[in-house]
Amino acid sequence: MFTFLPVTHPTSDTKHPLLLLQSAHGDKYFFGKISEGSQRSLTENKIRISKLKDIFLTGELNWSDIGGLPGMILTIADQGKSDLVLHYGNDILNYIVSTWRYFVFRFGIDLSDHIMKDKEVFKDNIIRVKSFNVLKNGGNGTDEFFNSFQKGVLSSIVSKMFPKHAPTDRYDPSSDPHLNVELPDLDAKVEVATNYEISFNPVRGKFKLDEAVKLGVPRGPLFAKLTKGQAITLDDGTVVTPEQVLEKERHFAKVLILDIPDDQYLSAFVEKFKEYDCAELGVVYYFLGDSVTINDDLFKFIDLFEKSNYGKVNHMISHNKISPNTISFFGSALTTLKLKALQVNNYNLPRTDRVFSKDFYETFNKPLAKGTSLCESQETPLRTVIEKDNIHIFAQNKTVTLEPFHRSEESMKCEINGSVPALSWKQIFEDHIQPLGFPLADIDTVINDQLHVNNFNNTTEKKKHVEIITLGTGSALPSKYRNVVSTLVKLPYTYSNGDIVNRNILLDAGENTLGTMHRMFSQLAVKSIFQDLKMIYLSHLHADHHLGIISILNEWYKYNKDDEMSFIYVVTPWQYNKFVNEWLVLENKDILDKIKYISCEHFINDSFVRMQTQSVPLKDFNELIQENSGQEERKKLDLDTNSSYRDINLINQMYEDLSISYFQTCRAIHCDWAYSNSITFQMNESNKHDTFKVSYSGDTRPNIKEFSSAIGYNSDLLIHEATLENQLMEDAIKKRHCTINEAIGVSNEMNARKLILTHFSQRYPKLPQLDNNIDVKAKEFCFAFDSMIVDYEKIGEQQTVFPLLNKAFAEEKEQEDESAGSEDVEDVDITPKKQKKS
Structure with missing residues (x-):
């Protein structure tokens, strides 16, 4: 079968x-x-x-x-x-x-x-x-x-x-x-x-033992030959064929x-x-x-x-x-619905139209x-x-x-x-939400009044505010409840005549970031988001942070290819730019004309800019390999000396195009060519002092000297990884991540005004550690969940529902969790001693 x-x-x-x-x-x-x-x-x-x-x-x-x-x-x-x-x-x-x-x-x-x-x-x-x-x-x-x-x-x-x-x-x-x-x-x-x-x-037919015996075939090797489809000759010269002693195949x-x-x-x-x-x-x-x-x-x-x-x-x-456009990831959709029952305007109902x-x-x-x-x-x-x-x-x-x-x-x-069951939000609400007894969580408020409603950038008030969508909040590999990490930040800019334009920036984009967006938003809303998308930033080369970027670039091109003045800035480690060029030559080289690439290294808060290595010309490959064969010390590749010069003209152009005052990176404590960043945006044409500073950690150990006290100091918003629970300090050190307390400590030292904690280990797929953490000095903070839409001015509202979050996920805690104890398998430093075992 x-x-x-x-x-x-x-x-x-x-x-x-x-x-x-x-x-x-x-x-x-x-x-x-x-x-x-x-x-x-x-x-x-x-x-x-x-x-x-x-x-x-x-x-x-x-x-x-x-x-x-x-x-x-x-x-x-x-x-x-x-x-x-x-x-x-x-x-x-x-x-x-x-x-x-x-x-x-x-x-x-x-x-x-x-x-x-x-x-x-x-x-x-x-x-x-x-x-x-x-x-x-x-x-x-x-x-x-x-x-x-x-x-x-x-x-x-x-x-x-x-x-x-x-x-x-x-x-x-x-x-x-x-x-x-x-x-x-x-x-x-x-x-x-x-x-x-x-x-x-x-499938071979069954061997008919009685028939074989009747034909005089002795037990033993001749039986085996017949079952393998070979004719045999008996001692008396009789030929016996497989068809005589086997049922039809x-x-x-x-x-x-x-x-x-x-x-x-x-x-x-x-x-x-x-x-x-x-x-x-x-x-x-x-x-x-x-x-x-x-x-x-x-x-x-x-x-x-x-x-x-x-x-x-x-x-x-x-x-x-x-x-049918069925819900592919029901566990994640149910999580979204429970969270929406607590904060109705912070989530969109997953779309199935x-x-x-x-x-x-x-x-x-x-x-x-x-x-x-x-x-x-x-x-x-x-x-x-x-x-x-x-x-x-x-x-x-x-x-x-x-x-x-x-x-x-x-x-x-x-x-x-098999048949495709009809989706009933009403039934899901009655089975999974109603028994929780959340105040104000009735079916009209959470479901009926929210069908096809987009809660992102949807009010006059919100259009003036910074908004954040935590598209993915997990680490390592996608799980039932959390996709891998990606965060979109919307930064409005107000002209002197009162017109407002948006600058959307994407901070990392793990696998299927685009799928999450299509599940959250209508095609019209997706078009608007991508027409406002001005920058993609990649913190480092681990796969859980960037396998969604090519899809994002393709989608961006679909909505911007006919606008001659439209470009997208792509800020990544230099190796990823090589990949983008090699891939898009294969798929759609026209997109390359719309990308303005700048290396993360060119924003480094340091007088020393590391040079990238020079690629081996294809024609010289065999010769170089022969030179290196059998040698204990491999011949080092040449460095590209031009790569140490910052692309000042392009950086200044980006500052002007995106109304940026300052963009800095520092080296993250994670793997080679990993970065944290801080970007200061101008917010108002009439007031040059009206700025907004957002800092993003990427993956890193606590970096007080270079991140908190230097490039990120006095940030309006810090988005920081909080991969592991506080008791797992040894794992955090080994895997070069932060515990929740360490992430809060970075925020406190940074004097960040507001804090979003994200990038949680998939061993905690539903709920991060909400209590027993050190005090947060930021005015407001929240824990990120997939598909969460949060107005910067209201980040702290999540704290009012902290007591109900554990109750929300009691049902999942009773079920066997396939993701429990999973290792950070995609988030692996390729240094052998840092490899995670399966």
Whole structure:
């Protein structure tokens, strides 16, 4: 028996489909896209992947499609997995993995790639997978972008990112000539979609002992030969064939996984599959990109697969206008609802609205809730030969089970189970909120009056105030209750004529930051936030702080590409800028023209500006590697002397564009190239003394000298990490983080006016330590929760509900917590002695 289980389907916060294939013995394979939020979905649904063997990536490989893969690999490695194979139909795969070389490093796991040419077959003792590579517009492109030398360099880089043994000395990938090497140039955009046919080894028929004895076959080795399908000859010359002593073997239905990125691929798919043998085809999964049109042309292609000889073909459709926008992370949504019951204006109800395809739902008579918005692609009904019962909507709980069948004697055994339950906020409120007995928390106040209400920047008063959205508040890796860290700060600027413009800045952006925003806000509100987004700041290179940045840049470009005067400032460690350039050349190089990059090091509060290392030219790679081979002391890379000069002109331009008085960084006490920052913004054109100073710690040990007493002193707002509870001082020192008391101590020394504590260890997924902390000298403070919207003027209001917070989460404390005791696996200094054990 084999089961196909959807891990994710297209929703606001899980962008694409991912399918888990599991055998009866627990062997596991991934098929599809590993978008941001995928590993959190595994945690949410308690899906274990310790027996995961292979990942078969489909379609194209933009960041939207595989943004969750780096974090997934890190987590799999930290769970002790020794090997993992990535399968794909194009040699761009090693280039993609190589772009992560400055922030993805794990020893002990052998990560390898298998580039599957068109119609190449992968086989193991369980499954047989055949690839189909489809070129956009049916072109004559290639599945090979690199020559043998370039492939060798990329393979070398990947092997050094995942070495079998840990380095014995302090290790910095940006100083390793095996890693800090220029990647090959890309001359053309990769426009190839990979698809797969999955088939299974047949099940041998039972051995008919009585028949064998009757035919005179002696017990022993000859029995074994017959069971293996070999004919035997008896001593008297009689030939006995397996068919005489074995029941008929049983077979499984075939499964097709077709990933169509956009309409320009469709004609090529028709050409590729018009002669496809559907004889034993049981299920076809269609992973359709957002821009694929639901119309007759699409279903003319789908109709090609209605030819099976052994029963009906089931068609499973994944598309953002067909799959439901269900709540992907219910644990987190329930936390938001409980907190909203205590502070109704500090949270938005998670949004589940979606515009569905009228063409699809009316043609196949699928149920939809009353009041659902519909759109149509054509005036006439869809023309198709497929019966409505054979079409299924791809969704998380829609499982497909294949069992063996006898050819010519019975139909294929393909069972589809699961339905999408309707979401009822009313029912959730009655089950989980009402029993808590919170004052003023009635269903009208918390639910009915808040449907589709946006509580960010939504009143005349708020428009004049600084506001903060703590989009993610956890550390290390996403958990059931907290996503990884990201904070958005809105800073209004008032012109002399009274007009107000917003400057939104994003302080770190962990995986699926964009998904959280889409779950919180309408498309119109998201557009407004991104049109006001002026800066992205990255504190350091740990994956839990930046795996969401590429998605943020893509979304920003969508709303600002037509504005010639619109640019975004990106302030990061220099290694991350290399990654951004290498990635966007692959995906959309036009975005690079809209980015103004400045190194964190160029804002350092120090006369000494560290130089970045010079990349090894691609042509010199082999020569340099040979020079370093066998040497105890590796040859040091050259330094880029120009990188020590601050980009004063660009810094001054940013000051002017964003009305900034001062921007400073200091070196954080965490890992190499980690920073804390302080930014002073001008707030009023008519009053140059009206300023607002925000300081952000990033990840660090308490830094009184450089942060509290220097760049951050007298901050209006301090946003500080408080990863660990106070009794875990030893862990805090080992992992270079702060306890809650230490974070408060930094604030007190800084003389910060207000304080937000965030970045809590996932071992405390629901509630940080609220009591037994030292006194906070700031006028107001609060603890951050995911999706919290807080007006700077009202930060202290949370303190009034402190007594009720423990009561709010009593229900969760009674349940087994999958995240309890989890290590900070993504927040790992790549120095071997600092590695966390799984």
